[in-house]
Amino acid sequence: MKTEENYSLLAHNTFGIEARCRLFAEYETPDELAAFLRQESDPSLLAPRSLPLAPCPLPLTHSPVLHIGGGSNLLLLGDYDGLVLHSAIRSIEELPAEDDGTVMLRVGAGVVWDDLVTYTLEHGWYGLENLSLIPGEVGASAVQNIGAYGAEAKDFIVAVECMNLQTQERRVFTNADCQYAYRQSLFKTPEERGRWAVLYVTYRLSRTFTPRLDYGGIRAELERQGISPDGLTALQLRNAIVAIRRAKLPDPKVEGNAGSFFMNPVVPREVYEALALRYPDMPHYDVGLHEVKIPAGWLIEQCGWKGRSLGPAGVHARQALVLVNRGGATGQDIVNLCDAICRDVREQFGIQLCPEANFVGGKG
Numbered sequence: 001m002k003t004e005e006n007y008s009l010l011a012h013n014t015f016g017i018e019a020r021c022r023l024f025a026e027y028e029t030p031d032e033l034a035a036f037l038r039q040e041s042d043p044s045l046l047a048p049r050s051l052p053l054a055p056c057p058l059p060l061t062h063s064p065v066l067h068i069g070g071g072s073n074l075l076l077l078g079d080y081d082g083l084v085l086h087s088a089i090r091s092i093e094e095l096p097a098e099d100d101g102t103v104m105l106r107v108g109a110g111v112v113w114d115d116l117v118t119y120t121l122e123h124g125w126y127g128l129e130n131l132s133l134i135p136g137e138v139g140a141s142a143v144q145n146i147g148a149y150g151a152e153a154k155d156f157i158v159a160v161e162c163m164n165l166q167t168q169e170r171r172v173f174t175n176a177d178c179q180y181a182y183r184q185s186l187f188k189t190p191e192e193r194g195r196w197a198v199l200y201v202t203y204r205l206s207r208t209f210t211p212r213l214d215y216g217g218i219r220a221e222l223e224r225q226g227i228s229p230d231g232l233t234a235l236q237l238r239n240a241i242v243a244i245r246r247a248k249l250p251d252p253k254v255e256g257n258a259g260s261f262f263m264n265p266v267v268p269r270e271v272y273e274a275l276a277l278r279y280p281d282m283p284h285y286d287v288g289l290h291e292v293k294i295p296a297g298w299l300i301e302q303c304g305w306k307g308r309s310l311g312p313a314g315v316h317a318r319q320a321l322v323l324v325n326r327g328g329a330t331g332q333d334i335v336n337l338c339d340a341i342c343r344d345v346r347e348q349f350g351i352q353l354c355p356e357a358n359f360v361g362g363k364g
């Protein structure tokens with residue numbers, strides 16, 4: 001077990017924000033975590049308290065314990081006056097399959113997500129290829145329900161094994177228990193947020209490659225690379241998605257960011273139809289019969305924010321959904337930019353944007 005007091009989280013958040021936590025602890029096994037939590041002698045670290053308010057109606061944790069993964073969807077608002085946990089459970093175990101066509105993998109929460117994607121493709125196990133190169137770790141894939149290019153983690157998750165951080169009780173959540181929706185899960189609800197450490201995630205993958213190509217310019221990229229969709233391999237598909245992502249998204253090592261900062265708003269159909277009269281070119285996607293999803297990036301771009309900065313925080317020039325740290329930004333600088341964008345989108349379109357990034361704040 002690695003523990004350190006007054007620990008810098010700079011290397012643990014892709015926004016590149018300097019903030020410290022009171023205590024950092026990294027565990028390698030569930031038993032190690034349970035023993036540590038039982039022994040933790042400072043009750044203020046484990047007693048419930050509230051955290052500062054975020055600019056939008058966000059579900060906020062009431063736990064003084066923050067479990068992080070790779071920190072690629074966190075916005076640190078200041079020093080964290082509590083315990084930060086990180087999993088170093090990095091096992092990948094093949095479980096008995098349900099049938100000849102599938103494979104079941106039980107994966108430690110600390111495995112780097114893209115390493116898992118690579119590992120599965122090397123073994124001829126398919127499904128995760130469209131989720132290539134998403135930063136972060138396996139534990140967060142189950143919390144965030146990560147998604148890209150027409151696939152979501154929930155399509156493959158069978159079970160999520162967790163530990164209650166207050167009681168050390170272990171519990172297995174089925175896919176249905178997790179209440180998955182677009183970038184949402186049970187673990188992000190106000191009631192459950194901050195309550196569970198994800199220990200292992202079990203995924204069901206296929207032994208047959210079924211390419212999904214009709215999303216986000218995949219076909220155009222394959223054509224650019226001179227690859228025909230007939231006879232396409234999963235590795236070629238992964239490489240195409242990696243190329244698209246590298247061209248579109250800023251590398252956090254070069255310019256700090258947390259990927260898509262905002263969720264795409266889903267509005268009632270009548271709201272969309274009224275807006276479409278004023279903005280006939282507004283892109284949109286039907287969500288069932290009664291709701292429509294509008295790309296947040298388009299709304300932000302229409303408000304003139306694409307490529308602009310506010311202090312050391314900015315909006316990426318190629319992808320308006322991504323807020324970036326132009327150098328030395330604090331969490332508050334990013335919040336100020338977020339507030340300004342939300343205000344403009346609200347005034348112009350009457351739509352409230354909500355951050356996808358998890359706000360994590362200082363003093364309780």
Ligand SMILES: Cc1cc2nc3c(=O)[nH]c(=O)nc-3n(C[C@H](O)[C@H](O)[C@H](O)COP(=O)(O)OP(=O)(O)OC[C@H]3O[C@@H](n4cnc5c(N)ncnc54)[C@H](O)[C@@H]3O)c2cc1C
Pocket residue numbers: 014066067068069070071072073074087109134135136137138139140141143144145146147148196197198199249250251252257258259260358
């Ligand atoms: C350049 C870039 C591109 C991105 N592209 C995408 C994309 O295409 N699709 C997408 O969905 N996301 C994307 N993201 C966002 C991010 O990669 C995902 O949200 C990812 O799942 C975060 O993983 P993480 O391990 O870094 O989690 P963190 O950011 O550390 O944490 C995220 C949340 O999960 C919780 N958590 C993490 N691990 C555990 C655990 N073991 N137990 C309990 N709770 C835990 C945290 O408390 C927090 O609430 C992108 C981010 C970046 C920087």
